[in-house]
Amino acid sequence: MILETTIIIIYSISLLLIFLYALAQLNLLFNYLSSKKKKENCPRFDLTNPNEVPHITIQLPVYNEMYVMERLLDNIALIEYPEDKLEIQVLDDSTDETVESTRQHVKRLQATGLDIKHITRTDRKGFKAGALKEGLEIAKGDIIAIFDSDFLPKKDWLKRTVPFFKDPEIGVVQTRWGHINRNYSILTRIQAFALDAHFTLEQTGRNSKGHFINFNGTAGLWRKSCIIDAGNWEGDTLTEDLDLSYRAQLKNWKFKYLEDVETPAELPIVISAARSQQFRWNKGGAENFRKMLGRVIGSRNISPKTKVHGILHLLNSTMFLNVLIVGVLSIPMLYIKNEYAHLRPYFYVMSFFVMSTIIFFICYWFMFKNIYGGGFKNFFRYIGMFFVFFSIAMGFSLHNSIAVLEGHFGKKSEFVRTPKFNLKKYKDNWKNNKYLRKNISVHVVFEGLLMLYFGFGMYSAFIVGNQGGDFGLFPFHLMLFIGFGYVFFKSLASKV
Numbered sequence: 001m002i003l004e005t006t007i008i009i010i011y012s013i014s015l016l017l018i019f020l021y022a023l024a025q026l027n028l029l030f031n032y033l034s035s036k037k038k039k040e041n042c043p044r045f046d047l048t049n050p051n052e053v054p055h056i057t058i059q060l061p062v063y064n065e066m067y068v069m070e071r072l073l074d075n076i077a078l079i080e081y082p083e084d085k086l087e088i089q090v091l092d093d094s095t096d097e098t099v100e101s102t103r104q105h106v107k108r109l110q111a112t113g114l115d116i117k118h119i120t121r122t123d124r125k126g127f128k129a130g131a132l133k134e135g136l137e138i139a140k141g142d143i144i145a146i147f148d149s150d151f152l153p154k155k156d157w158l159k160r161t162v163p164f165f166k167d168p169e170i171g172v173v174q175t176r177w178g179h180i181n182r183n184y185s186i187l188t189r190i191q192a193f194a195l196d197a198h199f200t201l202e203q204t205g206r207n208s209k210g211h212f213i214n215f216n217g218t219a220g221l222w223r224k225s226c227i228i229d230a231g232n233w234e235g236d237t238l239t240e241d242l243d244l245s246y247r248a249q250l251k252n253w254k255f256k257y258l259e260d261v262e263t264p265a266e267l268p269i270v271i272s273a274a275r276s277q278q279f280r281w282n283k284g285g286a287e288n289f290r291k292m293l294g295r296v297i298g299s300r301n302i303s304p305k306t307k308v309h310g311i312l313h314l315l316n317s318t319m320f321l322n323v324l325i326v327g328v329l330s331i332p333m334l335y336i337k338n339e340y341a342h343l344r345p346y347f348y349v350m351s352f353f354v355m356s357t358i359i360f361f362i363c364y365w366f367m368f369k370n371i372y373g374g375g376f377k378n379f380f381r382y383i384g385m386f387f388v389f390f391s392i393a394m395g396f397s398l399h400n401s402i403a404v405l406e407g408h409f410g411k412k413s414e415f416v417r418t419p420k421f422n423l424k425k426y427k428d429n430w431k432n433n434k435y436l437r438k439n440i441s442v443h444v445v446f447e448g449l450l451m452l453y454f455g456f457g458m459y460s461a462f463i464v465g466n467q468g469g470d471f472g473l474f475p476f477h478l479m480l481f482i483g484f485g486y487v488f489f490k491s492l493a494s495k496v
Helices: 002-035 069-076 098-110 127-138 157-166 186-207 224-229 240-250 271-298 304-314 318-339 341-372 376-395 397-408 442-463 474-494
Strands: 056-062 086-092 116-120 143-146 170-179 220-223 254-265
Touching (some): 002 304, 002 318, 056 069, 056 127, 086 098, 086 127, 098 116, 127 240, 143 157, 143 224, 157 220, 170 240, 186 271, 186 376, 220 224, 240 254, 240 271, 240 304, 271 304, 271 397, 271 474, 318 341, 318 397, 341 376, 376 397, 397 442
Parallel strands (some): 056 086, 056 143, 170 254
Antiparallel strands (some): 143 220, 170 220
C-alpha cells in the first residue's frame, strides 16, 4: 500500500497545483474584463512638437538570419519617425555569410540618410543579452526599441508607442504579437492560440491591476535609464527578457502593455523549430523562478496579491511538469480506484478538479471571441480548437518538463536560436532551410512510448472494475494519446 499511497499523494498535489493555477487564470479573466470598462487618461508626448520628441534607438539582435534579414532591414527602414531622433543598431552575432550581405545592405540604407549601424562581435558572450548590453553602451537613444528578426512592425509603430514614455515612471511599453502565418498548419494554429491567450488574458489581466508582467523579448521598448537602474541585461538565464522585467519592476518601474498595438511576426512552421523555442522559454522560466523567487517574496514594495501572481507567473512553465505527472499517474490511479473500494469517496472529491479544465475553457473562450468574434458558429469552432490545443500542448509536456527540470536544477545550456523561414519568399523550398536541425531528439522515442502508454490507458477503461469498465478518464487519455501521437509522428515526418 506504500506505493499506492505515494502515487495518490503525488497525483493529488499535482492536481491541486493545476487547480490553483486555473484559479489564477480565472482572476486574470476578471481583471481583463474589468479593464475593458476603464478609460485610461495617460500623459503622452506630443510627437508633433519637436521639443517633446525623444531620441530612439532601435536594436535588432540577429544571428545567422539568411532568410529574413533583407525583409527585416527593409521593413525597419520604413518606420516613420524624425530622422534626427532615430538610430538603428543591427547587433549582428552571425557566423555565416550573412555577415557580409548584411553589411552591404546596411551600407545601402546608410546612403539614403538613415542612421543605421552594423555592429558585430567576435565573442558571443551572453548571446542575445550580451549583444543588447554592448549595443546599449553606445546607443544614442533615451528609449530603446527591440525587434527580433522575424518581426515586422508597421510604419506608425513608434508613433503609437513612444508617447507613453511621457510618464517618467514607465520603464517598458510592450505590444501584442500578431501572426502572419497563423493559418498555415495545425502547429501554427495552436501556437497562435497559446500566444493569443498570453497577450490578451494574461498580459492585460496582470497589467491592468499593477501586477508584474514581462517584456516579451521583442516588439517593445525600454527606457534606457530603466535598464541601467535594474542592473542591465544579464545572460545567466535563457529568458533574459523575463529576468530584466522582474528586476525592473522590483525597482518600482511601471510597465505599460498595449493590447491594441499589434506587431506581426512569423510562427515556427516545423516542429523542431517549435521544440527549440518551447525548450528555451520553459527552461528560462524555471531558471528565473530560481533566481527571482526570494526577491519577489522578500520585496516590501509589492502587495501580497502581486507576489502571488508573480510566483505563479514564474511557475508558468512548471505547469507542464504537473500535467505530465497527472497524466502518467492517472493510469495507475484508475486501477487503484477500482481495486480499493474504500477509496471511492476520495475519488469523488478528486473529480471536482475537472473544474480546472472548465476554467481554462471559459478563460480561453473570451480570448478566442475577442479575436474571431462570438456567435454559435465561432463557439463550435472554438470547442474543436480548444480540444486540439489542449491535446497537442499535453503532447509537448515531456519535452517541456525536461526543460523545466533542467532550469530548476541549474543545468546550463546554450541559447538555441529558432530558425526563421520567410514563407512569402521561400514558400516552395523552405525544407532546404540550412538552419533546420536534421537529427531526431531522443525525447521523440519516449513521446512515442507515452503515446502507446495512453493508448493502454484507453484500453484500461474497458477492462477495469466489475460493472463494464470505468470511462471517467477516457477523454483525458484520448487527448494525451492524440497529443503525444501528433508530436511523435510529426517529429518523425519532419526528420527532426
